[in-house]
Amino acid sequence: xxxxxxxxxxxxxxxxxxxxxxxxxxxxxxxxxxxxxxxxxxxxxxxxxxxxxxxxxxxxxxxxxxxxxxxxxxxxxxxxxxxxxxxxxxxxxxxxxxxxxxxxxxxxxxxxxxxxxxxxxxxxxxxxxxxxxxxxxxxxxxxxxxxxxxxxxxxxxxxxxxxxxxxxxxxxxxxxxxxxxxxxxxxxxxxxxxxxxxxxxxxxxxxxxxxxxxxxxxxxxxxxxxxxxxxxxxxxxxxxxxxxxxxxxxxxxxxxxxxxxxxxxxxxxxxxxxxxxxxxxxxxxxxxxxxxxxxxxxxxxxxxxxxxxxxxxxxxxxxxxxxxxxxxxxxxxxxxxxxxxxxxxxxxxxxxxxx
Amino acid sequence: xxxxxxxxxxxxxxxxxxxxxxxxxxxxxxxxxxxxxxxxxxxxxxxxxxxxxxxxxxxxxxxxxxxxxxxxxxxxxxxxxxxxxxxxxxxxxxxxxxxxxxxxxxxxxxxxxxxxxxxxxxxxxxxxxxxxxxxxxxxxxxxxxxxxxxxxxxxxxxxxxxxxxxxxxxxxxxxxxxxxxxxxxxxxxxxxxxxxxxxxxxxxxxxxxxxxxxxxxxxxxxxxxxxxxxxxxxxxxxxxxxxxxxxxxxxxxxxxxxxxxxxxxxxxxxxxxxxxxxxxxxxxxxxxxxxxxxxxxxxxxxxxxxxxxxxxxxxxxxxxxxxxxxxxxxxxxxxxxxxxxxxxxxxxxxxxxxx
Numbered sequence: 001x002x003x004x005x006x007x008x009x010x011x012x013x014x015x016x017x018x019x020x021x022x023x024x025x026x027x028x029x030x031x032x033x034x035x036x037x038x039x040x041x042x043x044x045x046x047x048x049x050x051x052x053x054x055x056x057x058x059x060x061x062x063x064x065x066x067x068x069x070x071x072x073x074x075x076x077x078x079x080x081x082x083x084x085x086x087x088x089x090x091x092x093x094x095x096x097x098x099x100x101x102x103x104x105x106x107x108x109x110x111x112x113x114x115x116x117x118x119x120x121x122x123x124x125x126x127x128x129x130x131x132x133x134x135x136x137x138x139x140x141x142x143x144x145x146x147x148x149x150x151x152x153x154x155x156x157x158x159x160x161x162x163x164x165x166x167x168x169x170x171x172x173x174x175x176x177x178x179x180x181x182x183x184x185x186x187x188x189x190x191x192x193x194x195x196x197x198x199x200x201x202x203x204x205x206x207x208x209x210x211x212x213x214x215x216x217x218x219x220x221x222x223x224x225x226x227x228x229x230x231x232x233x234x235x236x237x238x239x240x241x242x243x244x245x246x247x248x249x250x251x252x253x254x255x256x257x258x259x260x261x262x263x264x265x266x267x268x269x270x271x272x273x274x275x276x277x278x279x280x281x282x283x284x285x286x287x288x289x290x291x292x293x294x295x296x297x298x299x300x301x302x303x304x305x306x307x308x309x310x311x312x313x314x315x316x317x318x319x320x321x322x323x324x325x326x327x328x329x330x331x332x333x334x335x336x337x338x339x340x341x342x343x344x345x346x347x348x349x350x351x352x353x354x355x
Numbered sequence: 356x357x358x359x360x361x362x363x364x365x366x367x368x369x370x371x372x373x374x375x376x377x378x379x380x381x382x383x384x385x386x387x388x389x390x391x392x393x394x395x396x397x398x399x400x401x402x403x404x405x406x407x408x409x410x411x412x413x414x415x416x417x418x419x420x421x422x423x424x425x426x427x428x429x430x431x432x433x434x435x436x437x438x439x440x441x442x443x444x445x446x447x448x449x450x451x452x453x454x455x456x457x458x459x460x461x462x463x464x465x466x467x468x469x470x471x472x473x474x475x476x477x478x479x480x481x482x483x484x485x486x487x488x489x490x491x492x493x494x495x496x497x498x499x500x501x502x503x504x505x506x507x508x509x510x511x512x513x514x515x516x517x518x519x520x521x522x523x524x525x526x527x528x529x530x531x532x533x534x535x536x537x538x539x540x541x542x543x544x545x546x547x548x549x550x551x552x553x554x555x556x557x558x559x560x561x562x563x564x565x566x567x568x569x570x571x572x573x574x575x576x577x578x579x580x581x582x583x584x585x586x587x588x589x590x591x592x593x594x595x596x597x598x599x600x601x602x603x604x605x606x607x608x609x610x611x612x613x614x615x616x617x618x619x620x621x622x623x624x625x626x627x628x629x630x631x632x633x634x635x636x637x638x639x640x641x642x643x644x645x646x647x648x649x650x651x652x653x654x655x656x657x658x659x660x661x662x663x664x665x666x667x668x669x670x671x672x673x674x675x676x677x678x679x680x681x682x683x684x685x686x687x688x689x690x691x692x693x694x695x696x697x698x699x700x701x702x703x704x705x706x707x708x709x710x
Contacts, residue, residue: 003387007394010590018389022380025373032358034373036549036595039362039673072428072551076586080570109568189587194391196427196551196589213464215435231431232544234551235365236591318394
């Protein structure tokens with residue numbers, strides 16, 4: 001049976017990324033060594049990281065003055081590295097969910113944190129729009145996609161202070177106007193690579209302004225200077241990232257990718273909206289095209305466990321919703337083919353016919 | 356041609372680790388998904404990390420009261436996490452090379468650092484033994500194996516204060532009396548796994564004693580509490596680590612491994628010591644059984660480039676010495692078979708016959 005991976009992350013990757021990574025583990029580039037054992041200082045790996053950075057810049061059309069880094073430690077480490085490097089006195093945070101809350105909590109260790117708005121009171125089912133960012137904040141932090149709640153900021157917003165965005169779960173899902181951001185970061189394990197590497201896109205002239213001493217490994221300038229090779233980088237995840245970026249480019253880049261993502265999301269949201277049993281949880285205007293969250297309507301709540309079993313038996317893997325909102329979550333990242341979304345929709349319709 | 360990987364790290368891994376990781380990338384445990392895309396919260400991955408931790412404890416015979424962690428960021432991140440968590444006022448460091456120096460430098464951000472001894476004046480070609488550790492230091496930090504210089508502390512030393520050891524490049528090469536250490540850490544990319552994960556063995560009662568606030572991701576207690584799953588861990592490197600630990604256990608554990616390592620090292624050092632052309636760089640009593648460093652004797656210096664070419668053409672990969680001491684370095688980690696060392700010795704003898 002074909003298994004469709006709807007997991008929120010680590011999550012589905014392009015078939016070419018998986019196949020070429022498996023081959024590289026056996027014999028990398030035909031050199032007789034595995035990607036698991038080659039030196040990060042070898043010319044072969046240097047070519048990999050160079051190509052990954054170059055494709056990253058090309059696909060996102062990153063302007064001059066920004067660096068692209070691949071670091072260990074995941075997005076959670078960035079929750080601390082961002083204020084360590086950028087906050088002198090005050091920072092502003094938009095609270096749109098669990099991950100945004102964690103980023104905000106971490107920043108409090110470094111100075112004054114202003115929560116400009118929060119949708120916590122309604123279980124983060126929408127993106128607050130009516131807020132003011134203090135003009136004296138060192139930066140304004142947003143989480144563009146909220147995997148747990150299925151909401152997304154899909155337009156690049158204007159900010160009076162440098163904009164910092166956690167794009168862990170929607171990077172490369174659409175074109176981004178990088179010039180509107182001071183720093184973009186994320187864990188790679190949704191749209192880019194296996195777990196174990198984080199990406200950072202940083203405007204270089206924002207750095208070096210804080211007065212606190214910064215540990216070497218937590219200082220973005222260390223990694224800019226050494227091309228992400230100050231220490232041994234996560235070699236295999238960077239190789240896989242390069243493969244995914246090649247796949248994205250072959251597909252026609254981010255405009256083409258966004259078109260496909262919008263079609264896939266529409267297919268699933270339409271099925272939910274026209275359903276007798278299911279209902280979406282996020283406010284319509286803020287719906288994510290990456291994570292689609294839905295539950296059974298009140299009167300059918302008792303069918304949730306049955307549908308989960310029904311769908312799992314038909315190859316739908318990882319659709320259980322996060323424990324904080326329950327129900328279902330279908331993560332339909334870049335690599336999820338339209339046929340996978342169609343299979344889930346068919347499964348929902350079949351269940352509806354028989355229940 | 357068979358390629359022998361003598362690279363200092365990332366470096367050779369057991370063939371079973373490479374083969375089984377390649378298979379897991381294609382189809383993990385036969386579940387129809389890749390290890391690259393499975394959720395770290397899946398029961399299948401939980402079984403992997405549980406087995407890795409359990410084998411880690413079993414092989415090193417770790418006593419009660421210690422936790423084993425798998426973290427992102429490499430040993431370089433530990434240079435900052437160790438003092439962040441353990442240094443209130445003062446720490447002692449033994450300076451035995453580049454990596455020890457980097458660890459020492461980082462600690463200075465957090466308090467007073469006493470360098471108890473250094474072999475820098477003789478290019479770190481020996482391990483200082485005549486030193487006193489201040490009784491009021493919060494801990495004493497050593498680097499057990501110095502990859503660049505080919506020296507090693509192969510006996511577990513006694514310390515009047517908690518002993519902290521960077522064992523990046525000799526972990527699992529011999530039995531260790533863990534009870535003599537407060538904390539052992541290292542990057543996994545030598546004897547354990549591909550790059551992208553660090554291991555930490557920490558005595559729990561040493562934690563929670565410093566007064567500074569610690570960022571969540573840098574606090575060992577976070578990762579102990581969450582079983583290394585506070586954030587998404589580096590899934591594939593942990594899988595590979597489990598495979599390597601299974602291989603080690605199958606081989607008979609650390610006493611058996613040490614015996615093989617001593618034999619391999621003796622084979623190579625004997626060839627160097629009886630050679631007309633080559634000479635070892637490290638003081639004999641402090642020689643590493645993991646990294647064997649040697650150069651051409653003064654009168655044959657001009658042959659170094661030629662030997663490098665000669666050996667590389669015969670499948671000896673990664674034997675160029677670190678730029679700071681030149682010559683050659685053969686890293687003969689656990690996974691290097693005796694036949695690989697023999698191939699290098701044969702190559703050296705053939706070169707000697709013809710030059």
